[in-house]
Amino acid sequence: MKAIEISQPGGPEVLVPVERPTPEPGPGEVLIKVAAAGINRPDVLQRKGHYPPPPGASDLPGLEVAGEIVGGDGSSAGLRTGDQVCALMTGGGYAEYVAVPAVQCLPVPRGLSMVEAAGLPETYFTVWSNVFDRGRLAQGETLLVHGGASGIGTTAVQLARALGHPVYATVGSDERARAVEALGATLGINYKTQDFVEEVKRATDGRGVDVILDMVAGDYIERDVKCLADDGRIVIIAVLGGIKSGFDAGQVLRRRLTITGSTLRARPVEFKAGIARALHEHVWPLLEQGRIKPVVHATFPLEQASQAHALMDSGAHIGKIVLTV
CATH class of the missing domain: 3.90.180.10 (Medium-chain alcohol dehydrogenases, catalytic domain)
Structure with a gap:
């Protein structure tokens, strides 16, 4: 062959x-x-x-x-x-x-x-396993997707939205922000020109999101923690931004946050x-x-x-x- x-x-x-x-x-x-x-x-x-x-x-x-x-x-x-x-x-x-x-x-x-x-297969197996099984996205909860224009990202945006969840997505251009919004995202955020922490807080009236699907890691984790609502969960599926992260562990304790991840x-x-x-x-x-x-x-x-x-x-x-x- x-x-x-x-x-x-x-x-x-x-x-x-x-x-x-x-x-x-x-x-x-x-x-x-x-x-x-x-x-x-x-x-x-x-x-x-x-x-x-x-x-x-x-x-x-x-x-x-x-x-x-x-x-x-x-x-x-x-x-x-x-x-x-x-x-x-x-x-x-x-x-x-x-x-x-x-x-x-x-x-x-x-x-x-x-x-x-x-x-x-690769995208749907990954999104289901990490957003819904490991991340436990439940009825009424919100999702933030990093890399929203990728294969994983476009899958997560559509699937979460179809199941009734408000979805926010970070992308690398205004064109991509509009593209993910057309797929159902409540808000596409251009991470090159916008602070995604501020945008998420503004869009959720300061509450934050319940689950974050993160394929970047690195210094994103510190900002992810700031984006989470109480009892929120970060699920790491790749480390395109690096394997080392620094974050306020006190926030994890006081607000009962979870940081997890997996490979398939x-x-x-x-x-x-x-x-x-x-x-x-x-x-x-x-x-x-x-x-x-x-x-x-x-x-x-x-x-x-x-x-x-x-x-x-x-x-x-x-x-x-x-x-x-």
Whole structure:
């Protein structure tokens, strides 16, 4: 099969087309003929040598795909050969075929294309697990999303809004602020020209927000603490701004704040299967009703993965970048 390999750590140019053996599905796995594969920030970190795949995972990049099941055993998830699915994986998505645990597959939602479906798994698994499970966003509560124009951000904004939560989002331009507002955000905040702490306090009449989804960390955590309402929660899912943070721990004590975080890639199959079941019950109906939809900024053929990564590195996209096979 054709695949995209990381030849050495570096820039987008290290992504090169290669020929690889078609993977053999193991027990409980299905073989998917890939139609499209989503690009995510962890792929970029792996390309740079900063995020190696977990033991036993493919060394090829790619954490989500959509395509057709062409082999393997899908009985554990009620799947059969010929079914069209999207799937979350620990690696290997930049290829013509990939083997995936069946329980990490979900049907392509009615009305969505393969390209759109390929942009679902990594972002929706991540948002559901961190905003609703770990962050415990409850009825009547508010959410602040950093990186609101990213794939994760556009997903979090739409999903929280569809479930009735006011959402605020930080972005890097006025254009992006308007874009996230069009997706349902109560307020898009341009962090380059506005102080997001002041804007959140003003928009919430000084109360603050209940949950913050933070992919920046670094010096954002100190400001996040100031943005939180009493009993508020910060959920860190990436550290694009650095791993070290300084904040007023007294605020955490006095106002009963929680700072937590998680990564998804190395979690057990059973954990991911639980998220898949929750998404199928609570989120897939919203997708099929058209109340939420993946935002696809651009597509590239598989062999142009390096150009797709260059676009992601530029930060000029809103939503997902997808490879087509």
